[in-house]
Every structure is written in C-alpha cells, then in structure tokens.
Amino acid sequence: MTTTTQQITLAARPAGLPDDSTWSLETVELPELADGQFLVEVDHISLDPAMRGWLNDVRSYVPPVQIGEVMRAGATGTVVASRHREFAVGDHVTGTFGVTEYAVSDGAGVTHIDLDLAPAPTWLGALGMPGLTAYFGLMDIGELKDGDTVVISAAAGAVGSVAGQIAKARGCRVIGIAGGPEKTDWLRQIGFDEAIDYKSENVLKRLREVAPKGIDVYFDNVGGDILDAALANLRRGARIVICGAISQYNEETLPPGPSRYMSLLVFRARMQGFLVFDFLDRYPEGLEAIGEMIRSGRLVARETVASGGVAAFGEALLKLFRGENTGKLVLKVR
Amino acid sequence: MTTTTQQITLAARPAGLPDDSTWSLETVELPELADGQFLVEVDHISLDPAMRGWLNDVRSYVPPVQIGEVMRAGATGTVVASRHREFAVGDHVTGTFGVTEYAVSDGAGVTHIDLDLAPAPTWLGALGMPGLTAYFGLMDIGELKDGDTVVISAAAGAVGSVAGQIAKARGCRVIGIAGGPEKTDWLRQIGFDEAIDYKSENVLKRLREVAPKGIDVYFDNVGGDILDAALANLRRGARIVICGAISQYNEETLPPGPSRYMSLLVFRARMQGFLVFDFLDRYPEGLEAIGEMIRSGRLVARETVASGGVAAFGEALLKLFRGENTGKLVLKVR
Incomplete structure (x- = not known):
C-alpha cells in the first residue's frame, strides 16, 4: 500500500520576499515503510521567521534547504501506520516533518505530544x-x-x-x-x-x-x-x-x-x-515550566491558524512577514 | 608662596576632530595648599581616545568636561609640597591631574608609582x-x-x-x-x-x-x-x-x-x-600580573612621547586619532 501526498518543495531561491516562483506544489508517492519507520498524517505545520534564512544558500547554523527539496518545517500529526516500536498507530507526535500532508519518519527528532494539556497548534507554539x-x-x-x-x-x-x-x-x-x-x-x-x-x-x-x-x-x-x-x-x-x-x-x-x-x-x-x-538536553525542563504555567492558567497560548492546506504554504508564510499573526502562526493541513 | 601653572582648558566643544578653537592655553595661579592637600609637579600627561567622548555634552559614564574647565587627563608627577600625611615631598605619583604643569590634589584617586619597576610614561600605559x-x-x-x-x-x-x-x-x-x-x-x-x-x-x-x-x-x-x-x-x-x-x-x-x-x-x-x-577594587591584582610580566621580560611596554609641554596638548591628541603613536602616547610636560 503506498501513500500519495502533496508537498511544497523549494523551486527557486528568492531575492527579497518569497513569492509564487519560490515554491512548487508536488504530488508524490511515499515509499512503503521499512522496518523502524512510521507514517505520520500531518495536521498542522509551523510557520517560522527562521524559514527565510533557510532559503539562502549561505553558511549558517543549519544547511540551506536545497532546490527541489521538501521545505523544512516543524509539524504535528498522528501516526497512521507504523513499523517502529516507540510510535504506534494513533499516537500524536511533533517533529520536523516538512511542508507535506504525510511524512515517513524513523523517529529522529520526533516526540509525543499530549493533546489533553493543549491542542496540537500549541505544541508548535508555546509548547514547541x-x-x-x-x-x-x-x-x-x-x-x-x-x-x-x-x-x-x-x-x-x-x-x-x-x-x-x-x-x-x-x-x-x-x-x-x-x-x-x-x-x-x-x-x-x-x-x-x-x-x-x-x-x-x-x-x-x-x-x-x-x-x-x-x-x-x-x-x-x-x-x-x-x-x-x-x-x-x-x-x-x-x-x-x-x-x-x-x-x-x-x-x-x-x-x-x-x-x-x-x-x-x-x-x-x-x-x-x-x-x-543548544538547549536540547534541557527541553524537558522548559516544557515542564511552560506546561505548568498553562495548567495553572498563568500563560495564555494563542495561535493564528491559516487554512488552505499545504498548497497555501507560500501565502501563509507571507502573513508572518507582514505581521498578520497574533501568537503562533500555523497552517492547518486539512 | 603661590605657584603659577600653564593649563589647557576646554574653549569650545568640537564638531568632528578637535582643532585650535577647541582649546585655550591659560596661565593661572594655584591656591595655597590647605590642610590635607599636596602640590604635584606633572611630568607626563596621558593622551587617550576616550578624551574625545568627554568633549561631547552627552550623558555617558563620566560627566563631560565643561567649557572653561581644565581638560581631564591622567598624568604622572612628583610631589613638590605637601600638607597631606600620605604624600610626601619627592613621592612619585599618578592621578587624574588634568592637562596642567602643576596640580593641587587632596589625594583622591592618586596612587604612588615605583620608578624602579618602570619609568613614568609606562605608569600611564602598561601599568596604567x-x-x-x-x-x-x-x-x-x-x-x-x-x-x-x-x-x-x-x-x-x-x-x-x-x-x-x-x-x-x-x-x-x-x-x-x-x-x-x-x-x-x-x-x-x-x-x-x-x-x-x-x-x-x-x-x-x-x-x-x-x-x-x-x-x-x-x-x-x-x-x-x-x-x-x-x-x-x-x-x-x-x-x-x-x-x-x-x-x-x-x-x-x-x-x-x-x-x-x-x-x-x-x-x-x-x-x-x-x-x-568597574574593576577598581581589583587594580592591585591587574598591576601585580602586568608588573610581573614586565619584571620577567615577557611584556614589552612601549610609549610614544610627544614633546612641547601642555601647550602642545591639542596637537598631541590629534596624533592619536591619526594613528601616529606606537604603544602608549604621552605628552612630556617639561
């Protein structure tokens, strides 16, 4: 059984603000799961100011996204098929799945999220x-x-x-x-x-x-x-x-x-x-502190949710640079 | 007995580089020593990049030099008269005496210097x-x-x-x-x-x-x-x-x-x-470390000595901004 997914890839490096020529919407078949992999159905994609830097072909703290590559992005989703012992069907997860409807993952950098504490978009914002x-x-x-x-x-x-x-x-x-x-x-x-x-x-x-x-x-x-x-x-x-x-x-x-x-x-x-x-090993401390503030009502987590699925990614990203979001800007996938 | 001294005062605040109109050479009589004061015959005056900032009428870490005031400057000299118990005639000292041939001091901010360790100009440079x-x-x-x-x-x-x-x-x-x-x-x-x-x-x-x-x-x-x-x-x-x-x-x-x-x-x-x-209370530590390097020959202290006495102050200061000095730039008073 193969899965078809829509994805946004980088078509051309932008000068100044990204525009339609920056992105390409592609429909691809994902490979079947190998042992140790699982399939995520993505529900929300994170839009971050740092994304602009990843489009430049310059030395920085992460490699630039390459032309033709799926645009890098944090996202949340649900495991819908699994050959991985730590991630079971139905699990809610977050990871750098990219601008895609479905992603195959080996679990690297993926963590479970608790939707009882906060809804998925918050796990890309205050809890992300x-x-x-x-x-x-x-x-x-x-x-x-x-x-x-x-x-x-x-x-x-x-x-x-x-x-x-x-x-x-x-x-x-x-x-x-x-x-x-x-x-x-x-x-x-x-x-x-x-x-x-x-x-x-x-x-x-x-x-x-x-x-x-x-x-x-x-x-x-x-x-x-x-x-x-x-x-x-x-x-x-x-x-x-x-x-x-x-x-x-x-x-x-x-x-x-x-x-x-x-x-x-x-x-x-x-x-x-x-x-x-650089604080990777202290994420639990940070999440505990922020989670406790949310539980006790001392932190209001707000998100602006853009719609239109992965096809709307390019337009959603511009909202960020125009300052149209209040709180975290995320793109709802479906 | 009064002492006559030449001094440089601030005549006008410069725009850009200081020039002749910035400075005024004055001859004044110093007051007689009161109890707790001493008279210093200045031999070398320090020229510092920071001096330029002191000429601007803006809030900073020290008050600006006022129009008509003797130009602020670190200097070295010898005590030639004293009514102060810690400073005796013949003592070699350094302090913020200003651009002047003679200065009356109450000892605030004045310290003794050891000319056996290094000559006076070095006490305005590596040891200053x-x-x-x-x-x-x-x-x-x-x-x-x-x-x-x-x-x-x-x-x-x-x-x-x-x-x-x-x-x-x-x-x-x-x-x-x-x-x-x-x-x-x-x-x-x-x-x-x-x-x-x-x-x-x-x-x-x-x-x-x-x-x-x-x-x-x-x-x-x-x-x-x-x-x-x-x-x-x-x-x-x-x-x-x-x-x-x-x-x-x-x-x-x-x-x-x-x-x-x-x-x-x-x-x-x-x-x-x-x-x-801000490190005032740790100056002894710093002087000990630098002094030890000088004694052991691991630190070469070099000074460029400008001549012409206090009257040459304005011209000497420009040498600094033209980069004409190697090592510490000082003005020899006599």
Whole structure:
C-alpha cells in the first residue's frame, strides 16, 4: 500500500520576499515503510521567521534547504501506520516533518505530544520551539532576575508573547512592542505592564517614558530601529538577547547594524545570540515550566491558524512577514 | 608662596576632530595648599581616545568636561609640597591631574608609582589605565582561555599591545590588526603570531586565512568595518570585548553599526562592553600580573612621547586619532 501526498518543495531561491516562483506544489508517492519507520498524517505545520534564512544558500547554523527539496518545517500529526516500536498507530507526535500532508519518519527528532494539556497548534507554539526559545532565551541568555525591567519586541508573536508572560510570572515589569492597536490591546490583556505600538509611536521616546530607569533585559526578535531604540535606553549591566531580526530577513543587501551598539560600553551591557537547539538536553525542563504555567492558567497560548492546506504554504508564510499573526502562526493541513 | 601653572582648558566643544578653537592655553595661579592637600609637579600627561567622548555634552559614564574647565587627563608627577600625611615631598605619583604643569590634589584617586619597576610614561600605559583595561577586558569580559584564537584591533596601541602580550603569555594564538608596516613589524617582534595591516590588506579575507577555525575572543578598540570583519569570522561561543571605537569618535553623526551583528546568533556569541573603573577594587591584582610580566621580560611596554609641554596638548591628541603613536602616547610636560 503506498501513500500519495502533496508537498511544497523549494523551486527557486528568492531575492527579497518569497513569492509564487519560490515554491512548487508536488504530488508524490511515499515509499512503503521499512522496518523502524512510521507514517505520520500531518495536521498542522509551523510557520517560522527562521524559514527565510533557510532559503539562502549561505553558511549558517543549519544547511540551506536545497532546490527541489521538501521545505523544512516543524509539524504535528498522528501516526497512521507504523513499523517502529516507540510510535504506534494513533499516537500524536511533533517533529520536523516538512511542508507535506504525510511524512515517513524513523523517529529522529520526533516526540509525543499530549493533546489533553493543549491542542496540537500549541505544541508548535508555546509548547514547541517558540516557547522553548522564549524560556531559554530569557532565563539563560537574559539571566532574568526578579524585578527586572524587561522589554520584548515582536511581543505579540509566538516567541514574544510567551517570553513576556514568563517574565511577568517571575515578577518582572514587562513592556511589549508590537504593530497595531489590536496586538497592543491583547498584550495588555495577557498581563504586559505596557505595550508600545511601533507603527504609531516613537519607540525610543516611549521606552524612555515607560522605563525611566532603563532596561535590564531586552529580548530582540526584530533588529533594526527598534534594537537601536532599546540600546539607547539600557540600564547598567543590561542583557540584550538576540533571538531574531525579522525586520531584516528579506533585505537583499546587509542592512546597517545597530548604530548605538557603543551603549554596550557606556552601560556595561552585553548582547548575546543563541539558538534553542543548544538547549536540547534541557527541553524537558522548559516544557515542564511552560506546561505548568498553562495548567495553572498563568500563560495564555494563542495561535493564528491559516487554512488552505499545504498548497497555501507560500501565502501563509507571507502573513508572518507582514505581521498578520497574533501568537503562533500555523497552517492547518486539512 | 603661590605657584603659577600653564593649563589647557576646554574653549569650545568640537564638531568632528578637535582643532585650535577647541582649546585655550591659560596661565593661572594655584591656591595655597590647605590642610590635607599636596602640590604635584606633572611630568607626563596621558593622551587617550576616550578624551574625545568627554568633549561631547552627552550623558555617558563620566560627566563631560565643561567649557572653561581644565581638560581631564591622567598624568604622572612628583610631589613638590605637601600638607597631606600620605604624600610626601619627592613621592612619585599618578592621578587624574588634568592637562596642567602643576596640580593641587587632596589625594583622591592618586596612587604612588615605583620608578624602579618602570619609568613614568609606562605608569600611564602598561601599568596604567590602558594596561588594566587590557587585563580586565581580556580576562573578565573576554573570559580568555588557554589556546583561544584572539584577535585585537588597534593592536599596536596602548591597550592592544598589552592585551596581545597578555594573551600570548597565556598560550593563545594572537592576531593583531594595525595600520602600516612599521606597526605590524613591531607586533611580530613582540610576539604576535600574525599581524594584519588594515591599510593595505583586506581584513575580512585575511582573518579567514589566519584564523580558519574562527575567532574565540575579539578585543575591539576601533569599531567600524574591522568589527564587521571580525563578526564574519567568529567561532562558536565567541566573546567580543567592546573596549572602544576610535574609528568613530570624531564622526559628527552616528555611523552605521555593525551590519553583521546577527553573527552573534549564528555563532552563539556575545558582544560586551565594559569600563576599567568597574574593576577598581581589583587594580592591585591587574598591576601585580602586568608588573610581573614586565619584571620577567615577557611584556614589552612601549610609549610614544610627544614633546612641547601642555601647550602642545591639542596637537598631541590629534596624533592619536591619526594613528601616529606606537604603544602608549604621552605628552612630556617639561
């Protein structure tokens, strides 16, 4: 018995924003399961800012996706056939299955998920890589301390919204930066002390007002002018967590860096990058902490679910770069 | 008995490079010594890149020098009159006496120096703030480890030349970046493994050649393109020590920051600023370490001594920004 699946492969490397010519929708027959393999029916696919970087043919922390290769993506699904002893038919799982309706897996990097704790999309958001990124970024790279003033950019996004709620739960004063009143209203609802709308407010000036003693931890997901505004408002000993730079990922030339980086000297501050994968052996700790916050109602996990199946992947990815999502953006497969 | 002294005061805040209109040469009578004061006859005045920042009327780690105020400067000298119990006539001292021939001091921030260990100019260089800056920057901010590949910019300068020799003594591979063959030759003489001439070589490409496995510690004194070249050649877990940015101090508008700062994420690296003053209580440790290297011949302390007395201060300072000094630049007062 063979399985037919639709998949999205990389057709051409984009310059700037990906468009229709970037992707190819293919229908393929999956091979029969070998011993030690299982078949996953994918239900939700993760859309991540980092995907843009994987399309460039440059040396980075993971190899680029190759032309003709299925687009790399995290996903959730259900095991529908198995010749693997640890994964049985009916099991709910998450893994890097790619932009596909069905995937054959040998179990590498695949974990079970508990749909009683949270629905599948949350396992791609607060209980997935974004949540773990928020947790280790804040706790380990940001060295979060009680009472810190914490500023988070892209605060209504998958990582930012979890980071803000973790900081809040640890007794910090939390300021979120996001685009538009809908997002800033939501940030206030979920407990952020202040929310700055970068589309209508002067971020540098507003930060000075809402954090008059300066920022202890700045969790940066965007780069660009907002990073500079934070640099101008540091407190002595500040930690800047470099998690992403979504404002820059689609630039065709290297944009100017943070002009105010010499604030690091004036404020004896540091700026440090990280990747969640480096904390692999501590994922259980992170999931336990976030899971406990969800169970106790101290963390609101929100997802924006795009529809249209794998064929809609290209359009769904653009929503991310247009900032159309609140919380984690996922694509529903069927 | 009063003392007459020549001094340099700040006449006007410069835009860009300081010039003649920046400074005023004044002759003043110093007040008679009060109880607890002493009079210092200054012999050498320190010229520091940081001086440029003190001329701007902006919030920073020290207050700006005010118009009409004696220009702030570290200096060495001899006590020639005293009503202070810890400083006797004939004592050799160093302190922030300013650009002046004579200074009245109450002893705050003044320490004795040992001219048997090294001549006075060295107490403004390797045994002064520059040496301590090199020591704490490398050891504490750079977290120097045996076998690290260490890159130092402005490597033939007061801080860089000491930093390189400390790293070398700790068993590191040390690469210096400096301007011109005279400086790069000197760096090789004092033990640097490689020296790159940024005036005639492509620093980014040369770093890739001489540090093929990447940089563990980059000690930055210059900023600008050289910082970007280092960012492009990091090793995983790299530490960038932000000590200065001499290439940018005379810019009238904020220059673009390091475009390649997202290398911090790819390489899980950090960039951290510091000020030597934060290590005040550990100066004895730093001086002991550097002094021991001088005594045992493992550290070559070099100074460029400008002449002309305090009247030549303005011209001497420009030598620094033109890169005309090798090692520490000091002004001989008489």
